[in-house]
Amino acid sequence: MLASLAEFWDDMKLELMALGSDYKLPRTFRKVDEAKRKARAELTKFGWDTLGYSEDFKLPPVKDTILRIDCEELTVDEFREKYERTRTPIIITGLTKNWQANEKWTLERIARKYRNQKFKCGEDDDGFSVKLKMKYYHDYMVNNIDDSPLYIFDSSFADRHKTKQLREDYEVPKYFEDDLFNYADSKKRPPHRWFVMGPARSGTAIHIDPLGTSAWNTLIQGHKRWVLIPPNAPRDIVKPLSHEKGKHPSEGITWFNTVYKRVRSPGWPQEYAPIECIQGPGETMFVPAGWWHVVLNEDHTIAVTQNYCSIENLHLVWPKTVKGRPKLSKHWLKRITAERPELLPIIRECSENGINDMNDSSSDSSSSSSSSDDSSDDDDSGCDREDQGSCSGTTRKRKISGTMKCEEQCPEKTSRSHEKESCA
Ligand SMILES: O=C(O)CCC(=O)C(=O)O
Numbered sequence: 001m002l003a004s005l006a007e008f009w010d011d012m013k014l015e016l017m018a019l020g021s022d023y024k025l026p027r028t029f030r031k032v033d034e035a036k037r038k039a040r041a042e043l044t045k046f047g048w049d050t051l052g053y054s055e056d057f058k059l060p061p062v063k064d065t066i067l068r069i070d071c072e073e074l075t076v077d078e079f080r081e082k083y084e085r086t087r088t089p090i091i092i093t094g095l096t097k098n099w100q101a102n103e104k105w106t107l108e109r110i111a112r113k114y115r116n117q118k119f120k121c122g123e124d125d126d127g128f129s130v131k132l133k134m135k136y137y138h139d140y141m142v143n144n145i146d147d148s149p150l151y152i153f154d155s156s157f158a159d160r161h162k163t164k165q166l167r168e169d170y171e172v173p174k175y176f177e178d179d180l181f182n183y184a185d186s187k188k189r190p191p192h193r194w195f196v197m198g199p200a201r202s203g204t205a206i207h208i209d210p211l212g213t214s215a216w217n218t219l220i221q222g223h224k225r226w227v228l229i230p231p232n233a234p235r236d237i238v239k240p241l242s243h244e245k246g247k248h249p250s251e252g253i254t255w256f257n258t259v260y261k262r263v264r265s266p267g268w269p270q271e272y273a274p275i276e277c278i279q280g281p282g283e284t285m286f287v288p289a290g291w292w293h294v295v296l297n298e299d300h301t302i303a304v305t306q307n308y309c310s311i312e313n314l315h316l317v318w319p320k321t322v323k324g325r326p327k328l329s330k331h332w333l334k335r336i337t338a339e340r341p342e343l344l345p346i347i348r349e350c351s352e353n354g355i356n357d358m359n360d361s362s363s364d365s366s367s368s369s370s371s372s373d374d375s376s377d378d379d380d381s382g383c384d385r386e387d388q389g390s391c392s393g394t395t396r397k398r399k400i401s402g403t404m405k406c407e408e409q410c411p412e413k414t415s416r417s418h419e420k421e422s423c424a
């Protein structure tokens, strides 16, 4: 009786709150509330908009220091030699010229076409995906005032019947086509592509992408603020200090409110000098293996990102895969031996050298996407970009020791993820 009375009052409270909210659909408040309780239970009492960032959070003017090159002026070989081999971040422009995403990926069209499809916008404490129907997410996205809003980071869009059309709206740019993970069984390979959509203040905390992979990230709508820090920077100096973490320890906005100030101060070591920029629509960011990076959406953004292994980062990916995904590495090696024997010397050499220390300071820990709030967040075993369907044999993800990943793949690793993090 008491329980049902309590439930009744909770229900009434929700109804009243829903009435007071700015959402357009009658069920948005309830659906979003449910998703929030699962994705970030710790905020239920504290509140999602308590810090008032929607009113007063402002980024300082950007010091845009990234090199931009038009794809018409950059051959695949040149990209390899000048940027991939040297692990230099760049923005490539012009790649989306013929993409249908230009017309199809507007907020309104996505919200209409996929209105009843569910997209992943978080993970619960057990590592299971938290999803919202697009119609509710869209209503939330355009009307929320949250400090660090829910963010769609969905890696199964291309595998679901009703959303796989999204995969046809973009092309993998020529520079990234030769993804050696294509030689891994598609069911076993780690999640590697994400449809990404979120409002201002959503973003990704500082991390290094998993398994030694590099990434490309193409923005279709809106603006993303990026800061990239060289691989040799120690994790302790690139992550917020314990007392700076507050209620949003693993959020991009917390980094921009804390570490960013130090990064921009004259005392920041030159050897860790960041590369910063605002990425605009039609621009493709190349994030080389091992680079720390953090992203904050400045307005409503829609993007696609993929992680990959190429001939240039195979020496980094291979030892991490052997360690973190031994089963995958065995059958991957068989296919490479049969179909790309010219790669074997690279594999042999990096195996002989043992674990290749790509990150100098962070290979023993390091983060990886969206990171989490303490040392347990780190990537580098390679398991941070989560996702369902990726853990060979399992259909859902498990969260281990406070972070997300595929249990089977990388039991020793941990890392929280609301997005692209787990096992690329
Ligand atoms: O677009 C973003 O939020 C950044 C994505 C990212 O860094 C990642 O997916 O690893």
Ligand SMILES: [Fe+2]
Residues within 6 Å of the ligand: 207, 208, 209, 215, 287, 293, 369, 420
């Ligand atoms: Fe990343």
